[in-house]
Amino acid sequence: MDDSVAEHSRPLRILIADDSDSDRLILKTLLKRLGHEVLDVANGLDAVSVFQREAPDLVLLDALMPVMDGMEAARQIKLLAGERLVPLIFLTSLSEAGALARCLEAGGDDFLGKPYNRIIIEAKIKAFNRMRLMHRTLSDQRDLIRERNRQLTDEQEIAKRVFDNVAHSGCLDASNIRYHASPQSIFNGDVLFASPRPAGGMLIFMGDFTGHGLPAAIGAMPVAEIFYGMANKGFNGQDVLREINQKLKRILPTGMFCCGAMIEADFKLNQLQVWNGGLPDGWLIRTSGELQALPSRHLPLGILAPDQFNADFERVGAAPGDRVLMMTDGFLESADSAGNVFGEQGVTGTLDQLDGGDHPFDAMMSAVHRFTGNFEDGDDLTLCCLEMMDEAGLATLPDRAAPSALAGPAEWRCSYEIRERTLGEFSPLPLLLHICMEVPGLRRKSGEIYTLLAELYNNALEHGVLELPSEWKHSPEGFGRYYAERNRRLANVEGHYIRFTLHHSLKPDGGRLRVICEDSGQGFDFHNHPSVATGNSPTMSGRYAGRGLLLLKRLAETIRFHEQGNHVEIVYDWQFARTAENRDD
Amino acid sequence: MPIQTRRDDDGQTLVIRIEGRFDFSTHQAFRDAYEHGDPNIRNYIVDLSDTTYLDSSALGMLLLLRDYAGGDSAGIVIENCNNDVRRILSISNFEQLFNIR
Numbered sequence: 001m002d003d004s005v006a007e008h009s010r011p012l013r014i015l016i017a018d019d020s021d022s023d024r025l026i027l028k029t030l031l032k033r034l035g036h037e038v039l040d041v042a043n044g045l046d047a048v049s050v051f052q053r054e055a056p057d058l059v060l061l062d063a064l065m066p067v068m069d070g071m072e073a074a075r076q077i078k079l080l081a082g083e084r085l086v087p088l089i090f091l092t093s094l095s096e097a098g099a100l101a102r103c104l105e106a107g108g109d110d111f112l113g114k115p116y117n118r119i120i121i122e123a124k125i126k127a128f129n130r131m132r133l134m135h136r137t138l139s140d141q142r143d144l145i146r147e148r149n150r151q152l153t154d155e156q157e158i159a160k161r162v163f164d165n166v167a168h169s170g171c172l173d174a175s176n177i178r179y180h181a182s183p184q185s186i187f188n189g190d191v192l193f194a195s196p197r198p199a200g201g202m203l204i205f206m207g208d209f210t211g212h213g214l215p216a217a218i219g220a221m222p223v224a225e226i227f228y229g230m231a232n233k234g235f236n237g238q239d240v241l242r243e244i245n246q247k248l249k250r251i252l253p254t255g256m257f258c259c260g261a262m263i264e265a266d267f268k269l270n271q272l273q274v275w276n277g278g279l280p281d282g283w284l285i286r287t288s289g290e291l292q293a294l295p296s297r298h299l300p301l302g303i304l305a306p307d308q309f310n311a312d313f314e315r316v317g318a319a320p321g322d323r324v325l326m327m328t329d330g331f332l333e334s335a336d337s338a339g340n341v342f343g344e345q346g347v348t349g350t351l352d353q354l355d356g357g358d359h360p361f362d363a364m365m366s367a368v369h370r371f372t373g374n375f376e377d378g379d380d381l382t383l384c385c386l387e388m389m390d391e392a393g394l395a396t397l398p399d400r401a402a403p404s405a406l407a408g409p410a411e412w413r414c415s416y417e418i419r420e421r422t423l424g425e426f427s428p429l430p431l432l433l434h435i436c437m438e439v440p441g442l443r444r445k446s447g448e449i450y451t452l453l454a455e456l457y458n459n460a461l462e463h464g465v466l467e468l469p470s471e472w473k474h475s476p477e478g479f480g481r482y483y484a485e486r487n488r489r490l491a492n493v494e495g496h497y498i499r500f501t502l503h504h505s506l507k508p509d510g511g512r513l514r515v516i517c518e519d520s521g522q523g524f525d526f527h528n529h530p531s532v533a534t535g536n537s538p539t540m541s542g543r544y545a546g547r548g549l550l551l552l553k554r555l556a557e558t559i560r561f562h563e564q565g566n567h568v569e570i571v572y573d574w575q576f577a578r579t580a581e582n583r584d585d
Numbered sequence: 586m587p588i589q590t591r592r593d594d595d596g597q598t599l600v601i602r603i604e605g606r607f608d609f610s611t612h613q614a615f616r617d618a619y620e621h622g623d624p625n626i627r628n629y630i631v632d633l634s635d636t637t638y639l640d641s642s643a644l645g646m647l648l649l650l651r652d653y654a655g656g657d658s659a660g661i662v663i664e665n666c667n668n669d670v671r672r673i674l675s676i677s678n679f680e681q682l683f684n685i686r
Contacts, residue, residue, distance in 0.1 A: 210641040254652045255645030259677065278677040299678045303648065329641070 012129060015056040016040040017047035017073060018091060019065045023114065027060065027091070030118055034125070044068030048076045056086070058128060060112065063092045063103055071106040078107035085135035087128035163217060167224035170194045171202065172384075178361040179384040188380040189216025189258075190328050193224060195231035198433060198450035201267050203231045203240065206279065206384055207260035207301070208328040219258060219302075222247050234430045234450050237264035238311045241275055241301070245309045248302030257302040261294075261326050264313065267389055268551075269473070272324060273313035277301060280332050280344070283351060285360050287321040291351055294324070317479055322388045325360050330381035334368050342371050361385035408440045410506040417499040423465065424490035429453055432500055439504055441511050441574050448555050449513070449572070455548050456517040456568060457498065462486065464521030464566055465496045470548075496520040510575035516567070523565030588614045597625055602632040607643040607670075615646050619653060629654055634665035639673050651682060662686060 014031055018024040019042050028038045039054055041047050045068040047061065059077060061070040074088055090103040093114040100111060109128065112121060172179055172194045181192050189209030196202055205227050209216040223244050230240045241262050248258055259278030266272075274294045276282055278301075282294035298310055318324070327347070334342040350367040354360055364383060414435060418428050429450065436442050436449050462468045466489040472478035501516040552559050556570040587604045588611060601618045603611065619629065629650065633639070651659045662684045666674060674685060 208641075210645050255642075255649040257645065257648070259641070280676065296676045296678060299681055303682070 011035045011037055012057040012125070013037045013039065013054065014125075015047060015050055015054070015059045016091075017042070017044060017060070017065065017070070018062040019043060020062070023062075023091070027116060027121075030116065030121060031125075034122055036125075044070060044073030044076075047073045048080070051077050052080055057132065058125065059086060059088045060091055061088060061108070063090050063094060063099070070108075071102060074103070074106040074108055083139060085132050087132055089124065089128070159214070159217070163221065166221050167191060167193065168228075170228060171196050174202070176387040176389045177202075177204075177384065178359065178387075179382070180361075180365060181382045181384075182380065188213075188330070189220065190330065190380065190382040191220045191223060192382055192384055193227045195228055197231060197264075198234040198446045199268075199429075199454045200447065200451060202263075202265045202386070203227075203237055204263040204265070204326075204384065204386055205240075205244075205260060206326050206328065206382060207258045208279065208330070208382070209258045210256050215256065219248065219252055219256070222251065223258070230430075234433045234454075236427065237262045237273055237275065237313060239427070239430075241311045242306065242309060245301045245304065245311075246306045249305060252302045257300040259296075259300040259329070261296075262313075263324060263326065263386060265318075265324075265386060265388060267320070270317060270319055270388065271315060271479075272318045272388070273315050274324070275311065275313045280327055280329060280347075282324060282326040283347075283360075284316060284318060285323045285325060285351065285354065287319065289354065289356065292316065294326075315479075315483060317476055318388045320388050320390050323360055323385055324388075325364065325383070325385045327364075327384075328380075328382040331364075331368065331383055334372050334381060336372050342368050346371060359385070409438050410504065410511065413501070413503045415499065415501045417497050419497040420494060423461065423493045423496060423498065427457075428498075428500065429457060432502065435502065436504075436513065439511065439513075441576065442504075442513065445574055452515065452552065452555055452570060452572060453500075455552050456500075456515065456570070459548060459568075460498045460517050460519035460521070460566075464519035464523070465493060465498065466490065467521065507573070510573060513572045513574070514569065515572070516569045518567045521566050523563065523567075587611055588618050590618045593628075593630065597627040598630060599623075599626045599628070600630045600632055602635065604635040606638045606640075607633070607636045607646075608638065608640045609642040612642070612646060616649070619650055628660040629662070631661065631663045632665055633663060633667070633670055636667070636670055639670045641677075644673070644677055644679065647679070647683065660684075 014036050016024055016027055016031075016038060017040070018027070021042070024040050024042070028040050031038050039050055039056060041050055043065045044061070047059070048068070050056075051059065061073055063070040065073075070090060074090075077086065077088060087109045088107060090108045090111045091114060092100070092103070092111055094100060094103075095113075103111065110124060112124065170193050171177070172192065174194070174196075177194060179192060181190060189207075189211060191205070191207040191209075194202060194204045205223070207220070207223060209219050226243050226247060227240060230243060235243075244258075244260075252258075257278075261274065261276040261279045261282060263282075264273040272284070274282060275298065276294055276296040277298035278296050281296070284292040284294060286292070294314065294316075297314070304310075332341060332343050332347065346367060347364070350363055351360065354363055361383065364385075368381075416428060416432065418426060432453050433446065433450050436453075437446060442449055463470060466486060468482060468486055468489070472482040472485075497520045499516075499518045501514075501518075503514040503516075505512055549559075552570060555572065557573050558569075558571045560569045561567065562569065587606075589602045589604070591600050591602075592598065593600055599619060601615070603615070607615075619626075631647065631650070647661075647663070651661055653659075654661055663674065663679075664686050666685065671685075674680070674683075679685065
């Protein structure tokens, strides 16, 4: 037997208010005989105070009473009862319709005509008790739902804080990025991450998990960890993407996946690399107004096994001022009140009408705003626009914190060589950077160190081992040819190697890192190379593009070439920062 | 019923036909359509001629069917998609996993 059945048979506490002593006595006797507990008073004022004190389950009120009549008592009792349903039945010999209506307006639920009929009284009391109990059940359930909902909201709030710590916005507030990610969208499975790369440039990832709510948000956490962890260490977009795919494939149930796009922006080479798997077309908007679509060419992340996954990026040249725009599905699905969606037409229509002064991000946001009419932030949409910029602008990106300069390895030397087909499959840069970053004094300089290592490595690989002419990269046609040829030649590197030797030692005021990079290539005539000779006339010919060499010269204390030019040695000095403690905060 | 199934002539092909919206609300019905465990079924045809809309959870359901039907060796044809449905399938590059015609 459950509680509600027990409730139904429980005697009720009933309050009677009637100024006629005889009527009151008849009713009281009748109700007592039915097993109920009865409280009785002779006027409205007493009725209100007894109601307050005794909290009866049901009230029977005479309409006409001295001191305070039934109408006024009814109003006050209903007010006191608040959300509780206390059935209130008027006892009356009135029969005029207007008077009866006023009783109901005052808060009465029904009438009992005088003289009393035992059967009708019993039936009405039972009926109202059922209604009272149903009301209470509904109220209890509503309170329970309200409480559960509050708990859920609290938990989501906490989860969101944890999520925000892991999936922080990275460098999304950099001056060349504009984005909109609705706050609610994290529990809709949208993610947007951006990180500066140690070598300069930026990595951006936008993702859209299938499904909604907690499962989608949970999938986003490891993606954030992988993205920020690997981007910081200098891994390129391809490596990060492969890792994300592999992780998601392992942890997500079949049927759940993540549509995503990765953008790797290189402000030095003026190039963008884009991978789009399942997101709507991205757009490259050149300063000239020319538009280029960056369509999805891959399956979403988390579907294919690592050996089937294709992490080939599309590579496009992009000059400072060119902008790339990416969006999630929710952006296209923004709907107006009639249910029409903004769609691809909305996007292309807006882009076609861009004039030089408009920022495409603003144009897009206001277009979708206009379209939907009642645009709400709760919408599940993410939009991001990255602008290509001058390499110099990168200096404004915040340095990461660095611990004390005194701990960590100071005197060490290591040599690392990659050979043969590994040259085409593996970049040693993250590993080498990682070794250097064990020296706290170098950690503050991770960008410069990475640049030095990357310049040496890329020169050794592309111009030393693969003998690619760098001048190809300076025309759009040559650009494609360069990278096609690069891939072709990478397949044929038997007998080749690139060897790094790193040597670190402490000096009284800091430390010195010596890096020797040797390769198995032909070398070049460094004695007569204009950039080597004078240091300030960048030419586009020869093994080193002038730019790369000038960069090395600017960052390093010295740079020397040995043998036939395939053996480069640079020296990089760093100083203890006197205000290190302050700067590190 | 928004989802109907029938055997094709050879008895080894199950045709699953989805009417209206193919989204999370059809999740259970779609699973029931193929999870009856008839050992004779070798191939599947997902007929979308009357499907007006398809969302990402439907893509997930197709992946579940593909898994059930043997993963990389699954024989699944998706046919008669309207333009909107076709667009969603091709943005996600599902032609790499399914025979879409």
